[in-house]
Amino acid sequence: xxxxxxxxxxxxxxxxxxxxxxxxxxxxxxxxxxxxxxxxxxxxxxxxxxxxxxxxxxxxxxxxxxxxxxxxxxxxxxxxxxxxxxxxxxxxxxxxxxxxx
Numbered sequence: 001x002x003x004x005x006x007x008x009x010x011x012x013x014x015x016x017x018x019x020x021x022x023x024x025x026x027x028x029x030x031x032x033x034x035x036x037x038x039x040x041x042x043x044x045x046x047x048x049x050x051x052x053x054x055x056x057x058x059x060x061x062x063x064x065x066x067x068x069x070x071x072x073x074x075x076x077x078x079x080x081x082x083x084x085x086x087x088x089x090x091x092x093x094x095x096x097x098x099x100x101x
Contacts, residue, residue, distance in 0.1 A: 005050045007082075008043070015039045021097060031096045038089035045085040052078040 004012075021027075022035050056071045065071070 005046070005053075008046045008050060011042050011046050011086075015043065018093070025097065025100050027096060034092045034096055038092045041085050042082070042089050045082045049078040049082045 018035060018039060022032065027035060053075050056074055060066075060068065060071055
């Protein structure tokens with residue numbers, strides 16, 4: 001099994017906190033669905049980002065490339081996708097937990 005990246009572990013710990021809040025506040029129904037899908041989306045996006053970054057690193061190493069702006073851009077776009085999903089998850093969190101806090 002592949003080593004998990006540091007960012008994935010951060011997202012995993014955050015997901016644990018969200019699960020704790022979900023249970024503590026008795027979240028059910030469609031709000032529970034928002035929580036589950038948000039966690040799954042963020043973790044999936046982070047896994048895809050890690051896969052893209054490792055693929056880029058492998059290709060760069062294979063071709064003896066130290067720094068290439070195209071590879072930097074690819075990695076930045078993949079990280080940007082994670083940011084978009086994480087921000088959407090934050091909006092969902094405000095919808096679900098906002099009225100309860």
